[in-house]
Amino acid sequence: KNEVEQSPQNLTAQEGEFITINCSYSVGISALHWLQQHPGGGIVSLFMLSSGKKKHGRLIATINIQEKHSSLHITASHPRDSAVYICAASYFGNEKLTFGTGTRLTIIP
Amino acid sequence: DAGITQSPRHKVTETGTPVTLRCHQTENHRYMYWYRQDPGHGLRLIHYSYGVKDTDKGEVSDGYSVSRSKTEDFLLTLESATSSQTSVYFCAISGVRTEAFFGQGTRLTVV
Numbered sequence: 483k484n485e486v487e488q489s490p491q492n493l494t495a496q497e498g499e500f501i502t503i504n505c506s507y508s509v510g511i512s513a514l515h516w517l518q519q520h521p522g523g524g525i526v527s528l529f530m531l532s533s534g535k536k537k538h539g540r541l542i543a544t545i546n547i548q549e550k551h552s553s554l555h556i557t558a559s560h561p562r563d564s565a566v567y568i569c570a571a572s573y574f575g576n577e578k579l580t581f582g583t584g585t586r587l588t589i590i591p
Numbered sequence: 592d593a594g595i596t597q598s599p600r601h602k603v604t605e606t607g608t609p610v611t612l613r614c615h616q617t618e619n620h621r622y623m624y625w626y627r628q629d630p631g632h633g634l635r636l637i638h639y640s641y642g643v644k645d646t647d648k649g650e651v652s653d654g655y656s657v658s659r660s661k662t663e664d665f666l667l668t669l670e671s672a673t674s675s676q677t678s679v680y681f682c683a684i685s686g687v688r689t690e691a692f693f694g695q696g697t698r699l700t701v702v
Binding site (some may be wrong): 512524532566570578581582583586 | 621624634635636639641649670681683685686687688689690691692693694699
């Protein structure tokens with residue numbers, strides 16, 4: 483069974499802290515997605531990656547294929563980063579997305 | 592922004608009535624999905640489509656049906672709405688190794 487596990491479920495941090503959210507998955511993914519959902523809001527794609535590392539502003543996503551693990555990092559966190567972050571995987575032979583349960587991030591000013 | 596729209600955005604309906612939600616894309620993506628999002632459950636897949644007239648069930652498909660007669664439209668139907676189907680419904684599109692894009696969501700209340 484293709485599964486995606488995220489940790490932590492909840493994370494509270496002070497403004498300015500470095501944030502890491504983790505995602506582990508089964509073998510054979512074709513792509514790993516990081517998504518963001520603000521309270522009461524829609525779902526936005528942050529990254530899609532199948533190898534290496536991607537950076538967009540203060541957000542960095544990495545993936546380690548051998549360890550079946552991906553991380554989302556936020557540098558210099560800000561209260562506007564408060565949201566639910568979701569990782570999702572698509573697998574070779576079945577491209578439908580399998581979601582993790584999400585990480586609720588709260589950044590305190 | 593990716594071209595994906597959901598309609599309606601909000602709906603209140605009575606138990607036992609049929610309801611259809613529409614997802615429309617202009618990206619020509621192969622895969623289209625319907626999810627529901629409920630507190631404590633995250634996103635759960637209802638049905639998905641991998642091409643015109645090609646659909647398959649997700650993990651919470653009971654009570655729902657879908658149709659895709661054109662690449663750009665994916666309809667979700669609740670044949671006889673129940674209170675347990677009160678939820679926020681999201682449509683999404685993706686291709687092979689492409690980003691996933693989500694609609695704005697439909698808040699459905701069954702009274």
